[in-house]
């Protein structure tokens with residue numbers, strides 16, 4: 001079995017930093033590329049990332065760089081760049097054949113591409129994998145128990161990467177369903193915004209449970225139509241992550257929804273934010289992709305219209321509640 005020991009991480013936000021720390025915690029050398037000079041300096045000088053992962057102490061074996069060329073010698077790269085910026089960063093990667101493991105959760109505007117599709121366009125000669133599941137960055141950085149889906153095109157690659165990433169408290173479950181893992185993560189971000197809206201508007205726990213179930217039905221309809229496996233959507237990368245981020249204001253998507261539910265407008269909530277709420281980018285994209293495919297996604301559609309500022313939370317809730325009654329299986 002191929003083994004991987006020199007990991008590089010592309011992206012110095014909360015999740016890239018937490019994954020780099022996971023791999024470097026026992027002293028293994030890990031290289032992390034960050035876009036911000038302040039992140040590179042803080043990681044190398046103080047072993048911290050106060051911009052994106054405040055409170056976490058990082059291993060001295062984690063070394064940051066602002067130059068992607070410094071990742072050329074790595075034998076596997078975790079790519080943790082928000083999807084809207086992914087294509088540009090991939091185009092600047094040094095040439096090589098190291099596998100790319102995609103950890104971002106979203107769909108690109110216009111192209112309707114998931115990270116794996118973007119990689120096939122930009123750097124088709126590398127093995128590709130997806131790492132996705134219920135994984136708050138600060139918990140992984142703190143060494144708390146976590147399980148996650150690791151999907152690759154073939155079982156041998158998925159098993160080799162899972163073996164290299166596994167730690168006593170970090171358990172990757174192997175899959176060959178990359179599209180299922182990508183769709184689970186991208187759609188749950190949108191549904192976390194919806195659940196935050198319900199919470200912010202004080203609509204109660206019954207409403208939240210209804211949204212999680214009906215949201216999962218949307219995720220499943222969209223996923224199956226694009227070739228995802230039902231087991232993946234019902235697993236860690238789908239339902240598992242949906243439950244995590246629909247029930248905690250530690251989720252940036254949920255917290256954004258809470259603001260919308262309290263009546264703030266999306267533009268104000270989105271202005272000047274440094275951290276990402278991928279669901280806000282993905283909602284209009286996935287809503288449009290579903291519409292083009294004739295797939296009903298009313299919750300996703302409502303979040304897309306709210307984020308665009310076309311409607312306020314009260315109107316979105318009213319529209320969802322007044323939809324015609326229907327059989328549960330649809």
Ligand SMILES: NC(=O)C1=CN([C@@H]2O[C@H](COP(=O)(O)OP(=O)(O)OC[C@H]3O[C@@H](n4cnc5c(N)ncnc54)[C@H](O)[C@@H]3O)[C@@H](O)[C@H]2O)C=CC1
Nearest residue numbers: 012013014015016035052082085104105136137275276278
């Ligand atoms: N934070 C978390 O707990 C988890 C996040 N994710 C996913 O990981 C991805 C990255 O999220 P985080 O690390 O949390 O980000 P973050 O919100 O902590 O930081 C924002 C990131 O976006 C980058 N960025 C901003 N503008 C950019 C540009 N023009 N070009 C390239 N990069 C730019 C910043 O450098 C920074 O790395 C997202 O898709 C998110 O859904 C997945 C699992 C857990």
Ligand SMILES: O=C(CO)COP(=O)(O)O
Nearest residue numbers: 133134135136251252253
């Ligand atoms: O994806 C996540 C945990 O699995 C993080 O969710 P947020 O991006 O909503 O914070």
